[in-house]
Amino acid sequence: MALLDVRDLKTHFFTREGVVHAVDGVSFSVDRGRTLGIVGESGCGKSVTALSIMGLIPKPPAKIVAGEVVFDGRDLTKLGERQLESVRGREIAMIFQDPMTSLNPTLTIGTQITETIKRHFDLSNERARKRAVELLEEVRIPNAASRLDDYPHRYSGGMRQRVMIAIALSCNPMLLIADEPTTALDVTVQAQVLDLLDELRESHDMAMILITHDMGVVAETADEVIVMYAGQVVEQAPVLELFDHPEHPYTEALLGALPQIEGERIREARLTAIPGRPPDLVSPPPACRFAPRCPHAGGDSCTETMPELRELRSGHWVRSAHPTSERAGRPVGASA
Amino acid sequence: MADTLLSVRDLHKHFPVKSGMLIARTVGEVKAVDGVTFDVETGKTLGLVGESGSGKSTTGYCILQLLKPTSGSVRFMGKELTELGREELRQTRREMQIVFQDPYSSLDPRMTVGNIVGEPLAVHGIGSRRDRTSRVRELLDVVGFNPDFTNRYPHEFSGGQRQRIGIARALALAPRLIVCDEPVSALDVSIQAQILNLLKDLQRDFQLTYLFIAHDLAVVRTMSDVIAVMNQGKIVELGPAEQVYTKPQHEYTKALLSAVPIPDPRKMRERKVERRRLRHALASEL
Numbered sequence: 001m002a003l004l005d006v007r008d009l010k011t012h013f014f015t016r017e018g019v020v021h022a023v024d025g026v027s028f029s030v031d032r033g034r035t036l037g038i039v040g041e042s043g044c045g046k047s048v049t050a051l052s053i054m055g056l057i058p059k060p061p062a063k064i065v066a067g068e069v070v071f072d073g074r075d076l077t078k079l080g081e082r083q084l085e086s087v088r089g090r091e092i093a094m095i096f097q098d099p100m101t102s103l104n105p106t107l108t109i110g111t112q113i114t115e116t117i118k119r120h121f122d123l124s125n126e127r128a129r130k131r132a133v134e135l136l137e138e139v140r141i142p143n144a145a146s147r148l149d150d151y152p153h154r155y156s157g158g159m160r161q162r163v164m165i166a167i168a169l170s171c172n173p174m175l176l177i178a179d180e181p182t183t184a185l186d187v188t189v190q191a192q193v194l195d196l197l198d199e200l201r202e203s204h205d206m207a208m209i210l211i212t213h214d215m216g217v218v219a220e221t222a223d224e225v226i227v228m229y230a231g232q233v234v235e236q237a238p239v240l241e242l243f244d245h246p247e248h249p250y251t252e253a254l255l256g257a258l259p260q261i262e263g264e265r266i267r268e269a270r271l272t273a274i275p276g277r278p279p280d281l282v283s284p285p286p287a288c289r290f291a292p293r294c295p296h297a298g299g300d301s302c303t304e305t306m307p308e309l310r311e312l313r314s315g316h317w318v319r320s321a322h323p324t325s326e327r328a329g330r331p332v333g334a335s336a
Numbered sequence: 337m338a339d340t341l342l343s344v345r346d347l348h349k350h351f352p353v354k355s356g357m358l359i360a361r362t363v364g365e366v367k368a369v370d371g372v373t374f375d376v377e378t379g380k381t382l383g384l385v386g387e388s389g390s391g392k393s394t395t396g397y398c399i400l401q402l403l404k405p406t407s408g409s410v411r412f413m414g415k416e417l418t419e420l421g422r423e424e425l426r427q428t429r430r431e432m433q434i435v436f437q438d439p440y441s442s443l444d445p446r447m448t449v450g451n452i453v454g455e456p457l458a459v460h461g462i463g464s465r466r467d468r469t470s471r472v473r474e475l476l477d478v479v480g481f482n483p484d485f486t487n488r489y490p491h492e493f494s495g496g497q498r499q500r501i502g503i504a505r506a507l508a509l510a511p512r513l514i515v516c517d518e519p520v521s522a523l524d525v526s527i528q529a530q531i532l533n534l535l536k537d538l539q540r541d542f543q544l545t546y547l548f549i550a551h552d553l554a555v556v557r558t559m560s561d562v563i564a565v566m567n568q569g570k571i572v573e574l575g576p577a578e579q580v581y582t583k584p585q586h587e588y589t590k591a592l593l594s595a596v597p598i599p600d601p602r603k604m605r606e607r608k609v610e611r612r613r614l615r616h617a618l619a620s621e622l
Binding site for chain 2 (some may be wrong): 041042186187188190191194195198199213214215216217218219220239240243253254255257258259260261262266267269270271272273274275277
């Protein structure tokens with residue numbers, strides 16, 4: 001059985017401008033010890049999905065209007081705040097994008113780590129401190145014991161993210177949700193942090209949800225990938241399958257829009273841009289949400305009815321009336 | 337051989353480090369730019385790539401004389417910019433413009449799109465009011481922004497549209513050189529591609545010369561003829577783009593290239609295994 005099973009999750013924001021369908025019927029599951037990558041552009045609903053799992057969405061204006069989040073046999077959307085608090089941090093931990101603002105600047109690193117440990121376990125100050133040093137060593141902070149009494153400003157961005165990881169690991173969670181964990185970091189530091197996350201996931205036997213906008217990060221880290229667009233899952237597949245045979249026109253376009261680092265005539269070539277921009281999520285039309293930007297749309301039902309998420313091949317799901325494999329051999333209408 | 341538009345020699349920019357509350361003393365200095373030398377040919381792009389704090393933006397500001405260099409020479413269109421007086425510099429500024437990273441904070445929220453794009457023309461007293469209005473519409477059209485929106489305000493537009501406004505403004509005075517300082521790093525991939533294509537088209541149509549500053553190695557590659565890799569205020573490697581990317585010479589360039597995540601799971605897994613092996617080998621030696 002899956003460790004986490006999200007079923008038809010709908011999180012809407014009730015604003016003055018109308019109801020924003022930020023997450024609109026998202027389903028996926030994460031198995032023990034595996035990494036699920038969630039990839040998409042800003043506003044696609046990937047972070048709101050994560051916050052909904054954790055019960056951290058701002059209520060109001062946001063509300064989970066439908067769906068279940070079944071974690072280790074319990075539906076988290078049905079739990080009260082007190083019960084949820086004992087799951088959060090203890091069983092599911094989360095790290096965020098910006099390591100500069102996630103730590104309290106007025107408390108020492110040691111205080112912030114032991115605070116979490118003592119929140120969930122009955123440990124003496126001394127034992128908690130000892131555990132904090134072990135954790136810092138585990139995330140490879142040099143001279144951990146002496147760095148424990150430093151304030152966050154003495155730590156670089158990469159080191160702060162390591163501290164956040166140490167705090168997240170302090171209770172041995174079963175699931176770690178990492179929301180753009182390396183986006184604010186330089187590439188060389190990013191590689192170190194991703195390697196670290198991967199090794200820790202293995203040694204702690206955790207599952208991980210890695211949320212990112214970067215296809216390269218997904219390729220490096222994930223076992224299974226879901227691609228989100230305008231509040232919905234548009235494609236899901238194992239990582240090799242997704243990159244070898246992308247099916248959804250959006251996934252294809254996203255991969256085509258990436259500047260390449262290897263290859264010929266890169267300087268001369270134009271990138272394949274995706275025209276337009278994502279739709280407004282206030283009362284979106286009951287049609288394929290990518291249709292207005294899709295080179296294959298038009299002349300059929302997809303501009304009037306929403307395509308279902310369907311399994312094209314074993315484990316490969318797509319929400320499009322025109323997946324790549326079904327287009328093969330047929331002339332393409334408006335594609336340039 | 338093409339002619340050299342911009343020539344930078346042994347450029348330095350040092351910032352003082354001060355200490356003390358009431359009476360600040362200078363206790364040291366940060367060498368943000370530490371002896372940078374390169375040439376940019378007319379109509380070409382030099383990509384300046386490096387991690388945060390490498391000095392790449394400071395180099396750009398020193399070239400435009402937005403920051404006064406500590407020492408060194410910046411020759412642009414045959415003039416030594418570091419020695420120009422105020423008025424001469426003002427005139428020369430028409431020929432060199434900048435596009436900033438953040439389209440959310442680099443446009444004045446109280447000015448209309450038309451005024452933002454037309455301001456450089458007004459400042460330099462070019463044309464009548466009516467001429468300027470039609471020039472603004474023309475500029476917006478060139479960058480793919482609907483000219484009918486000149487009376488709207490920046491907050492009404494998305495990041496990509498705002499960056500188009502910023503580019504139109506930079507083009508207003510028909511400059512020779514544009515310094516692009518991380519012009520797409522705040523944008524989503526699908527929008528980023530639109531803006532990079534636009535910059536390529538403009539370069540071809542108006543024979544623009546770019547100094548393209550960015551941290552993203554793939555973005556720099558797609559834009560640049562020549563690449564300069566910066567680290568700690570110095571250029572550690574400089575050469576034709578193709579050569580720097582396929583046969584990097586400096587260890588730092590190699591490290592940077594091997595850390596870039598690429599959308600190829602097989603290759604990424606090989607790299608990861610290799611990095612892990614190296615680290616364990618290193619650890620067991622110690």
